[in-house]
Amino acid sequence: MTTPIPRRVFPLLIALLSAGIACSLLSQKPNEQDNKEQGHIAFVDPDGNIRVITPDLSENNVVLSGGGYFSPSWSPDGRKLAYIRNNAEIWVYDFDTEKSVMIHQEDQDCFANPECVVRILHWAYDNSGVYFHGGGGGPNWNHIKCVNVDGPSCDTFSLWSYPGFDISRSGRIVYLNFSNADALGYGLAIYDIHGAISRDLIPLLPDTYEHQTGGPSWSPDESQVALYIDGKLITVLSNGRGQTTLTEAKLSWNGVNPPTTSWSLDGSYIAYEDGGYIWIIDTEGKNSPHQVTQGSAPSWGP
Numbered sequence: 001m002t003t004p005i006p007r008r009v010f011p012l013l014i015a016l017l018s019a020g021i022a023c024s025l026l027s028q029k030p031n032e033q034d035n036k037e038q039g040h041i042a043f044v045d046p047d048g049n050i051r052v053i054t055p056d057l058s059e060n061n062v063v064l065s066g067g068g069y070f071s072p073s074w075s076p077d078g079r080k081l082a083y084i085r086n087n088a089e090i091w092v093y094d095f096d097t098e099k100s101v102m103i104h105q106e107d108q109d110c111f112a113n114p115e116c117v118v119r120i121l122h123w124a125y126d127n128s129g130v131y132f133h134g135g136g137g138g139p140n141w142n143h144i145k146c147v148n149v150d151g152p153s154c155d156t157f158s159l160w161s162y163p164g165f166d167i168s169r170s171g172r173i174v175y176l177n178f179s180n181a182d183a184l185g186y187g188l189a190i191y192d193i194h195g196a197i198s199r200d201l202i203p204l205l206p207d208t209y210e211h212q213t214g215g216p217s218w219s220p221d222e223s224q225v226a227l228y229i230d231g232k233l234i235t236v237l238s239n240g241r242g243q244t245t246l247t248e249a250k251l252s253w254n255g256v257n258p259p260t261t262s263w264s265l266d267g268s269y270i271a272y273e274d275g276g277y278i279w280i281i282d283t284e285g286k287n288s289p290h291q292v293t294q295g296s297a298p299s300w301g302p
Contacts, residue, residue, distance in 0.1 A: 008257055026114055039265045041300050042072040043295040050083060050093075053293065055280060060293075064093060064100070069262070071118035073130070074301025075124045075149075080123075082130045082149070087117040090130060090147060093128070104147040106134065118162040119186040124171075131173070133163050135301055144175060159191055163258045164227070168218040170194075174225050174238075176213060188216060188227065190238070215272070217261040219283070226261045226270050227282075233261070233272055235283065246285040249274040271298035 040059070042052050048067030053060045063081065069083040081093045088106040093099070106118060121132035131150045146154030166177035177189040216227040216291050224235045226246075233249040236242070249272055261272045269280050273296045281289040 005081070020246070040074075040078070040294075041262070041271055041278065041301055042299045042301060043073060043293075044069055044072065044297045045293075045295045046276070050081065051295065052081075054294065055264075055271075055291065057272040060287070063095075071120045071297050072299050073121050074299055075123050076086075076125050076127050078302030082123050083120055084118050084121060084132075090118060090132060093150060104132075104150055106191070115249060120260065122167050123149075124154075124167055125169040126171070128191070131167050133161060133165060144173065162214075164214040164216055164259070166225075167193075168222045169220070170222060172218075172222065174216045174218060176216065188213065188225070188236070196215075213260045215259045217263060217270075219263050220265065220267045224283075226263065228259060228261070228272075233270070233274075233281070235270075244285060246270070246281050246283070247289050249279075260297050262298045265302065266301050271300050273298060 006111050020295060038055050040054055042063070043048060045051050045062075048069055049062050050064040050069045050072050051061065052063050064083070068085060072081050072083045074081060075092075079095050081095075082103075083091055083093065085091050085102075088100055090104040091100045094101075112297050116173050117134065121134050123130050124146070127149070130144045131146045131154075133144050143161040144165055148154050148237050159173065160177070161173065161185075162176035164171055167173050171193045173191045173193060175189060175191065176248055213229045216225050218225060219235075223238055225238060226233065228249055230236075231248060231250055233246045235244050236248065259273050261270055263270055263283070267283060269282055271278060271280050273279070276294055276296070278292045278295045278298050279289045281287070282290055
């Protein structure tokens with residue numbers, strides 16, 4: 001025998017069910033917000049265009065078409081993208097005006113030398129300028145330099161490096177040291193552009209000259225560096241005292257534009273490239289990598 005539900009209870013049940021549905025709808029909003037807080041990834045698609053996506057691919061837009069683009073890098077406010085074109089030109093795309101302006105061009109002699117190229121660039125977090133690496137064409141080319149965009153002028157220096165570096169929020173450059181004139185020799189190192197010592201090198205992974213190493217990038221809090229080494233994607237503590245292998249990842253590049261890694265805004269994930277695809281993995285390596293889309297040179301921004 002079942003007990004009938006009093007009529008006065010029905011309004012209460014309806015109210016509770018309505019509240020439950022409302023709570024369910026509200027609970028979806030933080031997830032949507034989380035996706036937005038994960039920012040956007042700029043990258044180069046297989047046709048050489050620059051695309052901007054959200055990690056969940058809810059947004060997937062071609063920003064620059066026609067091919068021939070390399071190494072996109074976000075401005076600190078997410079309103080502009082710096083990129084390489086024609087090997088020796090640095091351009092900036094403005095999302096507000098939807099126009100691009102060339103801010104730097106290397107010597108014309110560079111065009112006559114196929115190895116003389118601007119390989120990779122990163123926008124400084126203080127908006128002081130765009131740091132870039134030029135490689136090939138003689139001893140004056142394997143270096144990192146800076147070109148001003150707006151705001152204060154770039155620090156004037158020229159840093160010997162293999163094609164792979166990143167600049168942190170505080171102005172520390174992690175790079176693949178190239179010059180055997182340094183006591184460090186070859187290896188992953190840190191250079192403080194604001195330091196009192198002109199070449200303030202801190203060895204992270206010394207003696208990596210014989211290894212396939214590339215794509216170093218800072219975590220947002222500067223506690224770690226992600227990079228490829230010998231077929232693996234790893235993170236290494238910025239004091240050089242510990243490293244973690246996240247996944248297998250082949251380091252392959254066309255000799256011009258090296259592969260890159262890039263951290264999410266909150267430091268929870270790393271975007272990287274492997275086998276012609278963009279992948280995302282959590283920084284603790286607890287989950288399998290997620291294949292996002294075909295492309296290269298990921299840059300994670302606002």
